[in-house]
Amino acid sequence: MDVNIDRQLRVKNYLxxxxxxxxxxxxxxxxxxxxxxxxxxxxxxxxIKPALYRxxxxxxxxxxxxxxxxxxxAITEAIMNQMLAFMITESTGNKTILLGCVENxxxxxxxKMVADLFEVQGWDTHFLGSxxxxxxxxQYAKKINPAVFALSASIYFNLPVLLSMIExxxxxxxxxxxxxxxxxxxxxxxxxxxxxxxxxILHDLYEVNQFLTQST
Amino acid sequence: MDKTYLLQTAADLxxxxxxAADEYKQQMDKMIHHVNEAFALRPDTEALTGPxxxxxxxxxxxxHARFMYSLFIHYNPEVFVSTVLWVFKSYCHHGFSxxxxxxxxxAWVNAIKMELSDAACREILPYYxxxxxxxxxxxxxxxxx
Numbered sequence: 471m472d473v474n475i476d477r478q479l480r481v482k483n484y485l486x487x488x489x490x491x492x493x494x495x496x497x498x499x500x501x502x503x504x505x506x507x508x509x510x511x512x513x514x515x516x517x518i519k520p521a522l523y524r525x526x527x528x529x530x531x532x533x534x535x536x537x538x539x540x541x542x543x544a545i546t547e548a549i550m551n552q553m554l555a556f557m558i559t560e561s562t563g564n565k566t567i568l569l570g571c572v573e574n575x576x577x578x579x580x581x582k583m584v585a586d587l588f589e590v591q592g593w594d595t596h597f598l599g600s601x602x603x604x605x606x607x608x609q610y611a612k613k614i615n616p617a618v619f620a621l622s623a624s625i626y627f628n629l630p631v632l633l634s635m636i637e638x639x640x641x642x643x644x645x646x647x648x649x650x651x652x653x654x655x656x657x658x659x660x661x662x663x664x665x666x667x668x669x670x671i672l673h674d675l676y677e678v679n680q681f682l683t684q685s686t
Numbered sequence: 687m688d689k690t691y692l693l694q695t696a697a698d699l700x701x702x703x704x705x706a707a708d709e710y711k712q713q714m715d716k717m718i719h720h721v722n723e724a725f726a727l728r729p730d731t732e733a734l735t736g737p738x739x740x741x742x743x744x745x746x747x748x749x750h751a752r753f754m755y756s757l758f759i760h761y762n763p764e765v766f767v768s769t770v771l772w773v774f775k776s777y778c779h780h781g782f783s784x785x786x787x788x789x790x791x792x793a794w795v796n797a798i799k800m801e802l803s804d805a806a807c808r809e810i811l812p813y814y815x816x817x818x819x820x821x822x823x824x825x826x827x828x829x830x831x
Contacts, residue, residue: 627752
């Protein structure tokens with residue numbers, strides 16, 4: 471079967487399982503892909519991401535409720551954690567990254583995918599999740615002194631918040647690299663960033679992997 | 687009139703200066719409060735928003751302010767038009783009447799006039815007038831007519 475058609479079918483099956491709150495069914499879709507040798511990156515980009523986008527569209531159309539949207543996300547995050555348990559490597563202790571969503575941003579699955587890829591590559595990974603207050607993030611970062619920060623913004627109007635966070639992080643950690651990404655950058659958000667030093671936009675997980683390869 | 691018309695006319699709006707954008711940000715919470723209060727005092731709010739949508743309405747008012755501020759600091763007409771269309775479509779699907787938008791934008795105009803300086807109003811209100819004037823087009827396009 472053509473790989474794209476196969477993927478579309480898997481997305482459909484995964485989505486159907488999510489909408490039925492069928493955690494086992496969703497797990498089976500993902501496990502079968504892992505057993506076939508599909509990479510985590512491909513599963514995240516081509517199966518989970520489109521399925522969750524579709525969940526969002528269904529909420530927008532009032533076909534599913536907020537509760538259904540939340541359970542779909544919760545099932546997905548649980549499955550992502552299970553996948554990681556099989557692939558995680560021991561931290562090399564050499565490189566530390568701190569990841570999270572900007573303040574008032576609650577869409578954390580994307581940045582969690584990024585965190586997982588770093589963790590699989592042996593980075594000391596600190597994933598703070600959604601809506602971490604900036605001052606708390608800075609205080610936490612002072613304890614672990616990350617070489618890299620990764621921030622996610624899914625919604626366009628959170629871009630000004632991201633800019634403030636970048637400024638404060640750079641004031642406190644001038645040598646750190648800041649990776650940014652998320653759906654907020656789809657429509658011209660990159661122009662808002664301008665040409666800031668030590669800030670890199672990563673558009674998808676393949677670019678994250680490219681960064682990881684270049685960082686070794 | 688279609689999306690192209692919206693994009694063309696949106697592109698004609700003058701960029702807002704940082705001072706006006708900053709004023710909008712500083713007064714955001716007060717303006718959101720005024721808009722929420724305006725709807726609390728209306729007898730027809732439920733008819734405008736649909737049943738059990740009070741929190742969604744308040745969330746919209748907050749998101750509206752944050753979105754408009756993000757536009758003022760970096761104006762992108764395509765983002766403006768696409769987002770307003772998406773909002774019309776999504777909220778309509780959740781039971782909001784097309785009449786809600788006129789009421790909401792009127793409330794915003796009043797709140798802006800109450801809290802912002804004349805100078806900031808002159809720069810910011812054209813965006814609201816543009817949205818008000820184009821409500822019929824947004825309604826039509828978002829309903830797929």
